[in-house]
Amino acid sequence: MVNNETKTVPLDFEQPLTVLAQQIELLEAQLQSQPELEPDVTHLRDQYEILRRSIYSNLRPIDHLALARHAQRPYARDYFDRFDNTWMELHGDRKMADDPAIISGLVTIGPYKVVAIGTDKGRNLRQKQICNFGMPQPEGYRKAMRMFEHAEKFHLPIITLIDTPGAYPGMAAEEHNQAEAIARNLMVLASLTVPVIAVVTGEGGSGGALAIGLANRILMLEHAVYSVISPEGCASILWRSADKVATACEAMKMTAAEIHKISVVDEVVDEPLGGAHQNYDLMAHTLQKSLIKQLDKLTKMSPKQIKQDRLEKYRKIGVTVE
Amino acid sequence: MDLKEWFANRRKRQENLEIKQPLTTEEYCALWKQCFQCRELIYTRDLHSNLSVCPKCQYHFRIGAQERIEQLTDEGSFKELDSSLSSTDPLKFFDTASYSNRLEEASKKSGLRDAIITGIASIQGKEVALGAMDFAHFGGSMGSVVGEKVARLVEAGIENHLPVIIVSSSGGARMQEGIFSLMQMAKTSAALESLHEAGLMYISVLTEPTYGGVTASFAFLGDIIIAEPGARIGFAGRRVIEQTIRQKLPNDFQTAEYLLKHGQIDMVVERPKLAETLARMIDFHQVIEFRPRVAKTKVEATSTHREQ
Ligand SMILES: [Zn+2]
Numbered sequence: 001m002v003n004n005e006t007k008t009v010p011l012d013f014e015q016p017l018t019v020l021a022q023q024i025e026l027l028e029a030q031l032q033s034q035p036e037l038e039p040d041v042t043h044l045r046d047q048y049e050i051l052r053r054s055i056y057s058n059l060r061p062i063d064h065l066a067l068a069r070h071a072q073r074p075y076a077r078d079y080f081d082r083f084d085n086t087w088m089e090l091h092g093d094r095k096m097a098d099d100p101a102i103i104s105g106l107v108t109i110g111p112y113k114v115v116a117i118g119t120d121k122g123r124n125l126r127q128k129q130i131c132n133f134g135m136p137q138p139e140g141y142r143k144a145m146r147m148f149e150h151a152e153k154f155h156l157p158i159i160t161l162i163d164t165p166g167a168y169p170g171m172a173a174e175e176h177n178q179a180e181a182i183a184r185n186l187m188v189l190a191s192l193t194v195p196v197i198a199v200v201t202g203e204g205g206s207g208g209a210l211a212i213g214l215a216n217r218i219l220m221l222e223h224a225v226y227s228v229i230s231p232e233g234c235a236s237i238l239w240r241s242a243d244k245v246a247t248a249c250e251a252m253k254m255t256a257a258e259i260h261k262i263s264v265v266d267e268v269v270d271e272p273l274g275g276a277h278q279n280y281d282l283m284a285h286t287l288q289k290s291l292i293k294q295l296d297k298l299t300k301m302s303p304k305q306i307k308q309d310r311l312e313k314y315r316k317i318g319v320t321v322e
Numbered sequence: 323m324d325l326k327e328w329f330a331n332r333r334k335r336q337e338n339l340e341i342k343q344p345l346t347t348e349e350y351c352a353l354w355k356q357c358f359q360c361r362e363l364i365y366t367r368d369l370h371s372n373l374s375v376c377p378k379c380q381y382h383f384r385i386g387a388q389e390r391i392e393q394l395t396d397e398g399s400f401k402e403l404d405s406s407l408s409s410t411d412p413l414k415f416f417d418t419a420s421y422s423n424r425l426e427e428a429s430k431k432s433g434l435r436d437a438i439i440t441g442i443a444s445i446q447g448k449e450v451a452l453g454a455m456d457f458a459h460f461g462g463s464m465g466s467v468v469g470e471k472v473a474r475l476v477e478a479g480i481e482n483h484l485p486v487i488i489v490s491s492s493g494g495a496r497m498q499e500g501i502f503s504l505m506q507m508a509k510t511s512a513a514l515e516s517l518h519e520a521g522l523m524y525i526s527v528l529t530e531p532t533y534g535g536v537t538a539s540f541a542f543l544g545d546i547i548i549a550e551p552g553a554r555i556g557f558a559g560r561r562v563i564e565q566t567i568r569q570k571l572p573n574d575f576q577t578a579e580y581l582l583k584h585g586q587i588d589m590v591v592e593r594p595k596l597a598e599t600l601a602r603m604i605d606f607h608q609v610i611e612f613r614p615r616v617a618k619t620k621v622e623a624t625s626t627h628r629e630q
Contacts, residue, residue: 314505
């Protein structure tokens, strides 16, 4: 697990920062023997901060994608642990399997008890393989559905944290009817009378993300992305070229800011400078504040209003002319 | 004998007969179709009158929304809804051409405004809210228009107390409308939730091919799910799966028959029997006369009890 002392892995667009940081380090090492270098070091440190701010305020869509997919990005488990260090994990779809790519449990967030569901990509290689790199099987969606129904029965709000490349294109997944599993989740989520808040924390990959994402409020972390198809898939179908991923990222309008602008997402949650992986505690704290603020409003509605609010939200999405 | 050879021979025959103005290849192709499955050459008019099913091997040709509606509904009964609803280009999407241009091209090619036609009609005397998708328009993909028309069709069903039938044929969500397309899955599923709550019936008919965002939303939410023989249906495409798992899939993978075997659909129905099956299905579920009577008796019984 990453904490604040661990070195983070730099991304391509962060290279200028890495170079500058190395220069500063070199000078710092010489400071003891050459105290006259002090002003230079201070100057470079200022330059570093300026460059850092400028880089992170001018990210291209593909840079957001890289941050969203960062190997050290906090996952659902990291958030649940920080929201409530005594949260209880619940397992299994009661039919066939316990898909590790979807985790669920009973979590206390501030004054609220909620049913929390999230995707898990797995941190090390072994965990990643167990979690199928965050691509759920139909059993994962059905596990989530069981939790939706549990929440409805006990009048508990639902929080979902989404970070998945999408559904898994596998033979068993098709034979176990993942299309139906996703569709059924959408219909059940539409029927609930408890508040549902979905947060795209990393990658919002298509139907696999939506399967736990039909909610009263959709939040996205600042560098998260959400799209109808992976940029790689889009590039290969529309441009027939693997080199066009950056172009596909731009064309699809998949960043938090862009999706917020077209009103599909309700709130963009700020990340620590440099991305959520720079400071797990701060990120979890900021997200918790946003969730509590949203729950404060949603829990004031009657069960009927909560359902109606959700239906109306989706009824309005889409752009057509007559 | 393959198609080209056949035409070549035919041309020879016609030359022998001294026909002065031989037909062009396009005209031949319009007149004749070759069966994709058994390679039989079929006179287009015969194929059409046989509901676009090969008379020799029963291969079900892909058909458009218009032809589907003609085949299913009682003559003159179809009243179209929202015929003027069209797509715009909300994201100003541009790949190798702009989405606006692609929309125009698609409409020119298909003669449709978008990938679904919806309306109220009767099928063998049963009134229904009916939608038919058209793969020939933009690969039958679902963007804002398909989502909106499905939602409105379902609302028309609720308002008029009618069962809803949607005949799907789609490659999935329309990439050019980005996240809006993804959200149409949520919109259509939410609409069907309201239909479900109203106690009304929804029959989903899956035809060659139905994939992606359409199967993962309204196409798999039918109270009854029917598929046409040989139709390929799934979430992920066959090629993507083969590339991912690096192995060959069985030949019949994702066909209607395969889905039936795996418990995913209720029945496979041949095209000539489809209208009749739908009508019977609706008729069987029209028990509104029966249910209230039971409820009423119960209420009366309790009130009598209270009076005592
Ligand atoms: Zn044939």
